[in-house]
Amino acid sequence: MKPETQPRVPPGGGAVSQKITPRAADYARWYLDVIQHAQLADHSAVRGCMVIRPNGYAIWEKMQRALDARFKATGHRNAYFPVFIPVSFLSKEAQHVEGFAKECAVVTHHRLRAKGDKSGVEVDPESKLEEPLIVRPTSETIIWSAYKQWIQSYRDLPILINQWVNVVRWEMRTRLFLRTAEFLWQEGHTAHATEKEAVEETRRMLDVYRDFSENVMAMPVICGPKTPGERFAGAVESFSIEAMMQDRRALQAGTSHYLGQNFAKAFDVQFLNAKGEREHVYAASWGVSTRLIGALIMTHSDDLGLVLPPRLADIQVVVVPIFKTEAEKTLVLEACERTIRALEAHNLEAHCDLREGMTPGAKYYDWEVKGVPLRIEIGPRDVESGKLVLVRRFVLEEPGDDEKAIRAKKKQFLSRDEAVSKTPAILDQMQQQLYQRALAFRSKHSRTVDSLEEYERFFKKEGGGFAWTHWAGSREDEEMMAKKYQTSIRNVPFERQGPPGSDGAGKCILTGKPSARRVLMSEAY
RNA sequence: CGGGCCGUAGCGCAGCUUGGUAGCGCGUCUGCCUUGGGCGCAGAAGGUCGCGAGUUCAAAUCUCGCCGGCCCGACCA
Secondary structure, eight states: OOOTTSOSSOTTOGGGGGSOOOTTTOHHHHHHHHHHHTTOEEEOSSTTOEEEOHHHHHHHHHHHHHHHHHHHHTTOEEOOOOSEEEGGGGGGOHHHHHHHGGGOOEEEEOOEEEOTTSSSEEEOGGGEEEEEEEEOSSOHHHHHHHHHHHOSBGGGOOEEEEEEEEEEOOOSSOBTTTBOSEEEEEEEEEEESSHHHHHHHHHHHHHHHHHHHHHTSOOOOEEEEOOGGGSOTTOSEEEEEEEEOTTSOEEEEEEEEEEETHHHHHTTOEEEOTTSOEEEOEEEEEEEETHHHHHHHHHHOBTTBOOOOGGGOSSSEEEEEOOSSHHHHHHHHHHHHHHHHHHHHTTOOEEEOOOSSOOHHHHHHHHHHTTOSEEEEEOHHHHHHTEEEEEESOOOOOTTOOHHHHHHHHEEEEEHHHHHHHHHHHHHHHHHHHHHHHHHHHHHTEEEEOSHHHHHIIIIISOOOEEEEEOOOOHHHHHHHHHHHSOEEEEOOOTTOSSTTOSSOEEOTTTOOEESSEEEEEOBO
């Protein structure tokens, strides 16, 4: 790997310095370049925190809208609980605290004062809080302390609440979107009268995440329970959706937890059931975060920049006008305006690029790096002939395609009416193609692995990916595998998600003990 | 939190070894010219050299501390 001191281009390299590092050269660098060039986020002055810029936030808003509709459709309502949590709340459930106590931001004072030399302000030592507050790393404790007030009878159940908020986890090692000290997420917290209901809720929301990942993000995922070692602290069982990034590493894109009666016991939340007996309530929680934006980038984007699935694109079609003279400008802009109105009538989000002082070519590159799915070019010759040029952000490539062939494949010359009427179907097709491309990539780099030799070869020599292996090892065995191969058990996939022959029983690749089903092993983010 | 590297104009970097006027490319602004894949020419603006101490007549440059970033490790419900 190139040392950081090495300039990315020779001095005087000019425009070359504006280029995105190709994935093959340095995948981590490419990821950061895409974020910077597409203007999704910046590092902030505070360690590990990010500024989410409008282009990045627009993606989050689209994700929120799609997810929120699914939460509402499954009976949930939104609420808001405070960002500050009394430290004493954390001692109620030791198991839960262990999980994140080492990464909590703590508020100890409530006032600043001017420094003696007027050079600034400092914490006023007189303003110490009687009880320190932590900034929420997750909200189980504050929410369950409220639920205790709300729940008396089985008639008060279920409680199905979600909140869209920021949380803080003082991470030692951060990466934009993937792991930041502060991030945005949603956390659903539900309370139920029976174990059956709470387990169903856990599985239902996992399936909501799967549906969202596949159909909105165009990102295939593997669903299943986590191993005991990877479980959420305080959960009886945790489930995850796992996606494969383009460097073949796994990324946990969402989790759903069955919490049993653990939190109800910690906060003493009991209810009277229909038989008049007191019982602790059953709970579930589930969440996805702005990490999904990182997943989106690493699933679809390419060496030209961001690639957005049409369903998450803030601008789905950008129209670039081309003209020389004032007379041409009038004609062309009028045609652009009509085209955009027609697209909007199809419920599409279209934008006309009216920026002055930029050549059309410069605009093409700009919208490509930002990932806009479709571009329409309209010039005087097009107005004359009633046609326009429709260009896709990406096409499926075939072996032997060179740069020129790909560029040609992306372009279509259509009449204005035809282009407008076909656009919804084209966007739909692009959405499907992204999913199919990601699925094909994952399949190509997934295989069953039945011996340690094969395992070592797969990860050390063949570039790795998803290894479907039988496993019956202990928690210590898992740690040994993690140290030796830098891999971990991502989850224990439900049936019919793996490569051929991945369902059914076998023998553990480490211990040789019988194993009922295969686990998903991979390097991970 | 440990090891390595880095922080100089919006972006990418040179200058630091050997202390002495703040530089380059891209971008930005103005004008002209252009516009179907990153136009061209001319002129101009833009920097507390990450922050703070120290050494020195003099610090971007040397020393120390802190803050932030990248990579590797530990950690990561």
